[in-house]
Amino acid sequence: MTWRGSSLLVAGLLLAGTLTACGGGAQSASTAFDANNCQGGTLDVLNQDDAASHLDPARLYTSGGGNIPSLLFRTLTTRTRKAGADGAKVAPDLATDTGEPNADATVWTYHLRDGLKFEDGTAITAQDVKYGIERGFAAELPGGAPYLHDWLVGAQNYPGPYKDPNGIAAIETPDAKTIVFHLNSPHGDFPYLATATQFAPVPKAQDKGADYEKHPISSGPYKIESYDKGKSMVLVRNTNWSRAVDPNRLACPDRIEATYGLDPAVINQRLTTGTGKDGDAVTTDTDLGPSELAQLDNNPDLAKRVAKGGFPYTYYIAFDNTKAPFNDIRVRQALSYAIDRTSVVNAAGGSSLAYPATTFLPDNKNMGYQAFDFFPAGKNGDPAKAKQLLAEAGFSNGITITLAHRSADFNQDGPKVATAVQDAFQKAGITVKLQSIDSDSYTTTVSNPATQPQASVEGWGADWPSGGPFIIPIFDGRQYLAGGGNFNTAHFNDPKVNADIDAINKITDPDQAAQRWGQVDSEIMKQAPLVPLFHTTQLRLYGKNVKNAFVSDWTGVYDLSQVSVK
């Protein structure tokens, strides 16, 4: 009698949940954090998913080197481990500085620090870094960011070191400590790109191809003791690493134990209660749920254990601007006026986890954010104005569109947000038919112009905190990829914007570039190529014994290389 068992189970779980609802917990962390005296203890990581679908530096697609990957893989540069806007800057990691460009930012030179070693004690050389980058080109190891293919001279078709052991000529290693990159066009953002895990050294002698991810050789403060993919991972100290050769990572805990595959409600419940080992726990992938949000006001103990940050991310409605009815700017404007950003933000988890977007760039200084709202829809949309614009465009009886969304809500592009859009558009005479696309194939479907739905809910995050990787893939007309892997779903192509992008790429001063990206954002959004919905905020709990859990503007979450449980 399966049905009887399962219904009893459901009832029992609900009851148990209600009974344990009154969890709280006393504070026990007493002494202040001291970086010089923070070593010791075991940090627990409670996650929904394995932090890496593939724990291979060639296959990771992380922003700034990632959180857990950055404990194992040092890169030429890395994100600055500081709170707030300072944390959105690039810091030298394996290299002695963030890179020496030539006059037009097409040649970048790096020198490695002294005394760098892998976990087995062998020295890290420039050749190891070069080999690591070349692995990222191998078809056997897909998954990394595409920038290097486009940027390095003559590397577009490089098949990787397994098929072509001669390597990439555009990367020179004149000696064991120097590495030089030759780019085919100016890229002031190169130091940001060098934070990616593809810039981590890989010892050629220990490369096992696709199996390398079972035990990647560490260059960071920890090494893998055991790893059960998708379930758990245990990291212990790498004795060949020291703070003397790494000014960025504090590496306080002696041991880090990660558990994957947990339910988000369970993670938050365990962090809230903090019984036993859970007092020393953190999460790298779970934001607060409604239960915790509701408690924040009247539970100061809980409230002070919440790290708040903003990983630059924008959710929006995309549609092909070259196809009817979206080829009429009045229709696109009507959609922008019709949107009810309050209900959309609520669908995304409420105002604590998202804020309304009227720009494409998120509110982040390093991205070049400038505030504007060209089609003021107010808090709840302006259906009257939208109807008027539709009528002017010849659609006085309204229009019907199909809106695709991810089948699940684990990102914020699922049925909840789509239904909220549907409801708001209805009031403006825009009938929305929802099309649910399976989560696994969602990105592939919407990023291929051949299968692209009429309209879709999409999201875009920063590969690094600069306007470039945010704006170029979405709005550069030359980045429209008819064969798939296309993120310019609007099919946007404005020669002036393209020229601006080329001009800004030559700028090596991030502040100057940021200001220009803000102007480009405004230039683009005037044309209403998409409907920005909201930007996200991260609210992450940490255990009651965890210290130094600060948040940078780059990652929006606390940094495992900085936290302490002592």
Added chain:
Amino acid sequence: MTAPSEARPGFRVFAGRFRTDRAAVFGAVVAGLLVLLAVFAPVLTAIEGQDIASFHSDLVDSARGGVPLGPLGGISGQHWLGVEPQTGRDLFARIAQGAQISLLVAVCATVVQVFLGVTVGLAAGLGSKLVDTVLTRLADIALAFPVIIFSLALLTIVPDAFPRPLLLALVIGVLGWGGTARISRAQTLSLRTRDFVAAARLSGAGGFRIARREILPGLAAPVITYAALLLPTNVITEAALSFVGVGVRPPTSSWGQMLSTATTWFRSDVMYVLIPAVMVFLTVLSFTLVGEGVRVALDPRTTRLTRKAG
């Protein structure tokens, strides 16, 4: 004179007995109200002045994740059962639609189960030894099937275009006929040796006619009794399947689906869990009480007991 065990009480006798069973009457009243709620869901929602789909972002606390404003999940004159967290959609409208889905699926599934079960049972009971063996083994297999797991598999592979409530009814129905088949076969076997069946056969009646005119009426009592208990089982199965996310698709609402969403809300908005849970509970309880009442009222042995007592 016929023995009491062979007495076939007419409807009046049945109703008289049913009425004396207080639990059954309570069940019947509640079940009746639920059926009314389901049938008149659109009308009642219109009287309330709400609809299923409209968002009310002003009725939820955005900063706290979208918890309904006001006590008890935002229950008010405008929103009789409060509003859904995050969206502010009217809960009464969604609960009423949930009642439609729940009862519709359960009733249709029961009809499918009874139809299949009785057909197979009759065929097994009246057929040759080979037919009987094959069909009985089939029924055993059907009984041994883990219904939830198999439904999960079936519901996942069928494309979304297929109407979901109908699919649910079919899947639950097609997988759950084993019990009815067994009961029908047993009853058929005991009836086919009776004199009136032999008489019918001697007077030249064919197999089909015997099944329909002589055996089927004799099956009514046990099958109705069993079906009355199958119905609440099917309510639970539908709720469980919707709970795990293979039931009806949003924006259609169902109780199981609400309970599943509510797992993240139970601490901040208790009513959102309680309301669909109470609805499932009341439905199952009332239909089970009715079913039990029907069983008792139709059971010949009860007759003897009541007669002795009287």
